Amino acid sequence: MMLLGTQRINGQGHLEIGGCDVTGLARQFGTPLYIVDEELLRQNCRRYAQAYKRLYPEGETEIAFAGKAFLTAAMCAIADQEDLSLDVASAGEIHTALKAGYPMSRLMFHGNNKSVAELELALEVKLGRIVADNLPELDLLDQITRQRSQSCDVLLRLTPGIDPHTHKLIRTGQADTKFGLNIKDGSAMAGVKKALAAPLINLKGIHCHVGSQLLDTEAHEQAAAIMVAFMKEVLDDTGYAVEQLNMGGGLGIRYIESHQPPAIEDFAERIITAIRTELTRFGLNPPRIIQEPGRSIVGEAGTTLYTIGTIKEVSITEAPGKRVYLAVDGGMSDNPRPALYEAIYTPLVANKANEPADWEVTIAGKHCETDTLIKDARIAKAVAGDLLAVLSTGAYNYSMASNYNRFPTPAAVLVGGGKAEVIARRDTLDDLVANDVIPDRLSAARVGG
Ligand SMILES: Cc1ncc(COP(=O)(O)O)c(C=O)c1O
Incomplete structure (x- = not known):
């Protein structure tokens, strides 16, 4: 049985996380x-920070x-306490960090289509670094920094042109992508020269992100070699020494x-070794080595x-001739990843966690779509009212949640030491209509009524 972090099965056969029996939660x-x-x-935050520091004594590191x-906001507070910088990708994420009291100087602002308002906000709050994605963005930044007579630190997002082994929708380092400045076709060097020529843009370094949910380090190692070779090209061509990678x-x-x-430490070691070899x-x-993990920090922690609801058996043409659909009280609104990327998960009947998982079911959501959460899952025999835990949902679930079918976004609780604290409250039904407006002409008496 796969159990992660502080998960354990207690004496009552219930799943416990952070010392909290989930039936109580x-x-x-x-x-x-x-x-x-x-x-x-x-623990994941610390393992990253310590591994990079230990394995790269010759330079600075930043996670x-x-x-x-x-x-x-609570996640921002934890990142701050753990001394992690924060990668943000929208005005909303900047605002969240601001409201949480997270230091603006430690933000790195990403995005392939940042608006003028977002760039102005970044300058207004004196956000640490803007990761410029493309040449028009650099022109815009040049213009805005001059208008405001305010400088800003910039990294350039580059496309190393490699194809990692992961789902096509979470590959980002290949040449055919909306992200970044391509190294091979000369756009990256054009970006460097543009940034260096802009009087109020302080070019600090270069960035790449090759893809997500990678189970080996091949793509990262290739990318490291390409990025360092580009650093050399930049030095030779412009005299500029890249400070941050x-x-x-x-x-x-x-x-x-x-x-x-790979373990976080092995991942770090392979990337740092690849960088060091080329340096x-x-x-x-x-240079300062920066890594900006998301999924591997929060994914397994979530x-x-x-609650299990309707369970029904349907006849199907393939063997074994029937399928059991087990519906839960959420679905694609709280976890859109199976629908987006055919993502797969491990389920567990949380109040029968000791019972043999030998019942084959398809776990469905309750939306007006075929929102299968887990196909052909094996779980303990369950009935309506039992609790189903789906593991490893800490990354890109809450952050991708929607109110489809006007479902309230679930609450999030932080558990540890036997205590649970709400870090995001559940939407109320009134929250769901809070932004709705009925124009006067529609609220007038019914025609003919
Ligand atoms: C620019 C950038 N950095 C970091 C990440 C985090 O990636 P992951 O969650 O795979 O660690 C992403 C994810 O899409 C990204 O686009």
Whole structure:
């Protein structure tokens, strides 16, 4: 059985996370419920920070949490306490960090289509670094910094042109992508020259992000070699020595038992070794190495708890001639990843966690779509009212949640040491209509009424 972080099965055969029996959490907070294991989350932050520091004594290191994976004000506070920088990708994410009191100087602002308003906000709050994605963005930034007589630190997002082994929708380092400046076709060098020529843009370094949920380091190692070779080209061509090398995120996690991603320490070692080898080859000074993981910090720390509802058996033409559909009280609104990327997960009947998982079911959501959460899952025999835990849902679930079918976004609780605290409250039904407006002409008496 796959158990992660502080998860364990207690004497009553119930799943416990952070010392909290999840049946108690369901009673106290309702379901669906996002449960975040604080100890595992913090452990992952520390393992990243310590591994990079230990393995790269010759230079500086920095770990930035990729906020897109899971961002609430409490998450910003934890990142701050753990001394992690924060990667943000919208005005909303900047605002969240601002409201949480997170230091603006530690933000890195990403995005392939930042608006004028977003860039102005970044300058207004004196955000640490803007990761410029393209040449028009650099022109815009040049213009805005001059208008405001305010300088800003910039990294350039580059496309190393490699194809990692992961789902096509989470590959980003290949040449045919909307992200970044291509190294091979000369756009990256054009970006460097444009940034260097802009009087108020302080070029600090380069960035790449090759893809997500990668279960080996091949793509990162290739990217590291390409990025360092580009640093040498830049030095030779412009005299500028790249100070910061940001290698993005990408390390995969265990969604199912057969997923065996490298340990954080091994991932760090392979990337740093690849960088160091190329730095030595070219005789370059060690830049600051930045890594910006999202999924591998929060993914395994998150569990979604549902209540099981309708269970029905249908006849099918293939063997064994029937399928059992087991519906839970959430679905694609709290976890769109199966629908988006055919993502797979491990389920567990949380109040029967000791019972043999030998019942084959298809776990469905309750939306007006075929929102299958897990196809052909094996779980303990369950009945309506039992609790289903879906593991490894900490990344890109809460942050991608929607109100489809006007479902309230579930609450998120942080658990640890036997205590549970709400870090995002559940939407109320009134929250769902809070932005609705009925124009006067529609609220007038009914025609003919
Ligand atoms: C620029 C950038 N950095 C970091 C990440 C985080 O990646 P992951 O969650 O795979 O670690 C992403 C994810 O899409 C990204 O786009």
